[in-house]
Amino acid sequence: MSISTSGESHVLFIDLSREKAVKQPVTPEEVKLYLGGRGFNSRKLFEMVNGKIDPLGPENVLALGNGTFAGTALPMTSRLHVSTISPLSGILGDGNAGGEFAAMMRYAGYDQIIIIGRASRPKYVWIEDERVEFRDAEGLWGMKTGELVDVLRDEHGDDVSVTGIGPAGENLVRFATTMVDKYHAGARGSGAVWGSKNLKAIAIRGTKGVEPADLETFYGLAKEDLEYFKKSEFVRKIYSVIGTHYGLLSWHPGWRYFSRYLGPDELPKGLRPEDLAAYEVGRTQCYSCPLACKDVYYLPKTGEYGTSSEFESIYALGSNNCITDTEAVLQMEHMADEYGMDVITLGDTIALARVLHERGILSDEVLNGVSLEWGDAEGQIELVRMTAYREGFGNMIAEGYRNFAKLVGREALAYSYDVKGLNRGWYEVDFLNGVFTLAHATSTRGADHLRGRSWAYWENDVNMDPEAVRRMLEAGLPDYRVDPVGALIAGERACTLADSLGRCKGSINMWFQAVPLVWKYPIFKGTAMLLTAFTGMKFSERDVVDALDRIYLTEMAINVKQGIKKKHYDVKFPPELAKTEKFRRQEKRHWEMVDEYLERRGCDVETAYPKRETLERLGIGHVADEIKGKEFPEWDGPPLWPLESYPGGE
């Protein structure tokens, strides 16, 4: 297998405590078993993290993985996948972002970077092909993310790619992001893990190439996929005209801390697509992407430019807090990017604080002068800044959603609509035939829409190309209206594939983007053809599905080690509804679906642990050896530190 013009690709192990870097070749067997990106990262986390840990301690592992097709001409394969044990949830935390870092890693000869230990002083790592240097970062500490990229490019050249953190990561904000060339990978607080390791950034330049085993076939297939996206009218309209605001046309943002979900016709003035478009001054895109979905917006009040205003930031920072001032919402999103914080957890935690204050559960004394009036844009802008620096009440918000509720007290936890520590609101089980709530419960990184949920009900794709969707259903894609559990497992496989290949799942969450060539060939056949041409190893569709299930079950096993039990697959309803007959019935149906899901995934229905026979069939029986018969203390979120012990904490 040759995937680089200079020979095999490598894993680069970086030990910050000892300032040592060691390379290890990636074997063909690893690619066959775990594909790359998210798959590689999850494997390493399972192997290297034994038992429950403090995610902010030096024993945590930070894994950066490019996807199998990074640096090639297959469109939208720019994602850098970041995985760790999350300081926000205390279980697997991962996510990805575009930019050029993933391709640069491939060109430098690396498919994965594993970071362990803790530097004694702030450092950054400079990589140029084989050369790896540990450099002083005292002068970079405190810098916001945009300036960090500019300064490191001044130092090393405009062609380098940079990943790192802003002030929120340094201050161990539990939902700090990893920035990749000014884009952001949430990865559930991975930025705080960088901060805990005293690592500010990695800058990289690679000068090699990529050489598929069967160049002609691989580039023929990649070209076909690219042409599809270039020719599709629907895709052009969505990406070029509407971009990342697409969700506002069809999805339902939460209003006033999920007291309602707004239909597209109910969006308040200020948060409609045309209001956001008024601030747009251009478009930008990630490496190897023909779509350019990311808007560039200008903020007249501050004179700054921002990028990628999305459905998520508009609902979390805007409607869920009753803030409808367009520029204020965009400004807060830009601030979150510059400080390096996840907008969803930031906005939802502030909205949770508002509802707790309104109900008298959170006292004025704790707020210490901070206003929590619904719709107070100026007050929220200041609270965003205070959170990044852990100032005053911002120090509590910086703990993030469920952890914040825990600090407030038991009564507050009833309003924490999380699964395994991650926030995504609450939904009736009857909604979309149960797929929404089930997907939140089964996601291996906690409640989430990008782990399978949005792919399980595929409405977006029906609008796009009914003929192709018909072919997919004929090829065996389960219909969520008939088989919601089967549809969810299929959706989880699609997302696992995209994250492992390094493919963008996109701003409209569709099968055609996540799964290469699915518009032409049955489900995973196109992927198998691409993998065969790229690696020179024969991949069947069965091999692809087995790899995806192997990755998912390995992730479940990571969480078993962090104390996840079956009870943590639960569903949350607002406390005033939870005890009604209607919601008891819905809860019962949810648990029936969880049982069916576990059965079909090959897990024990009593414990939710992956079964030995399933793991052995997938060729990873050693995973069963590590979890079977062992007692892991039950999960209750990550260990929280005394507030005054954080950097900057008051």
Ligand code: SF4
């Ligand atoms: S669709 Fe958007 S987010 Fe995805 S690779 Fe293209 S520009 Fe980047």
